[in-house]
Amino acid sequence: MTNHLEQKLLSKNIKPTPVRKLVLKKLLDERVAMSLVEIERKLERMDRSSIYRTLRTFEENYLVHAIPDRNGTVRYAVCDDACTCEPRHLHLHFLCLQCNKTYCLTDNPVQIPDLPPGYEVRSADFLIKGICPSCNK
Amino acid sequence: MTNHLEQKLLSKNIKPTPVRKLVLKKLLDERVAMSLVEIERKLERMDRSSIYRTLRTFEENYLVHAIPDRNGTVRYAVCDDACTCEPRHLHLHFLCLQCNKTYCLTDNPVQIPDLPPGYEVRSADFLIKGICPSCNK
């Protein structure tokens, strides 16, 4: 419901405007990470630059995180409540090569390996590619 | 030297043409992963589409692998001799947020975590971001 969306936005200090609520709703409903254009196509009446700026606002305020894929498109996924998007937070994602959906696998903890001295780690992305359960049956 | 480049190309069944040798040389010399445009800027006289097609050929023949970053650009790095780019091969990369260079950390093994049943893993990318040793001193 709407209130839930508003609360989620407010909890990240984002003013709950109509556009923002719709974009957030879409991201939550689809339950997979979406790119700017994917969102644009699903929200027919909405202007691209509005979605673009909305996604930037979301990312700046740690409501979503970005997941780059091999073709140069970036998809966005809503951070779960525990996600702080802080340094050393590790995002684990699964991209299905068949249906092209990107799943967030938040409950699979991954260790960031020790690096040679001198490397200072700020964040990390782990993207696994393959076939997802629903394409696999 | 040239012969080394030719051998590297031939070992992956790529005909060693002038353009290909130059692109490969540049990738090896710079020792960091480079995007299409980065290569284009370093190789002033060379046509973009030639570089583009060259990179595709390299990738198709497993001479380089692609590393997507957060802004939607894809960088290419020469696979080391052990790298087969096969399923289950895990690429570990480090992107410096300051100098924007991408390093291949091939000697840091990483385990692909166990996923929930139904997920079939084909490949994986692990991108760590932070500050590299030479920016860090």
Added chain:
DNA sequence: TAAAACTTTGCAACCGGGTTGCATGTATTT
């Protein structure tokens, strides 16, 4: 060795996602 077939390269044009400037509309403050 010359012609035919194929591959590589360069040029130009295009495409499409991402980005920005600006004007209008909507909310917030005074």
Added chain:
DNA sequence: AAATACATGCAACCCGGTTGCAAAGTTTTA
């Protein structure tokens, strides 16, 4: 109610990626 700030929509632009096509180079075949 006026002034200010913020959000939205539109249009235009930018730029990396991609493709079609013709010229140059290479390999094959007769």
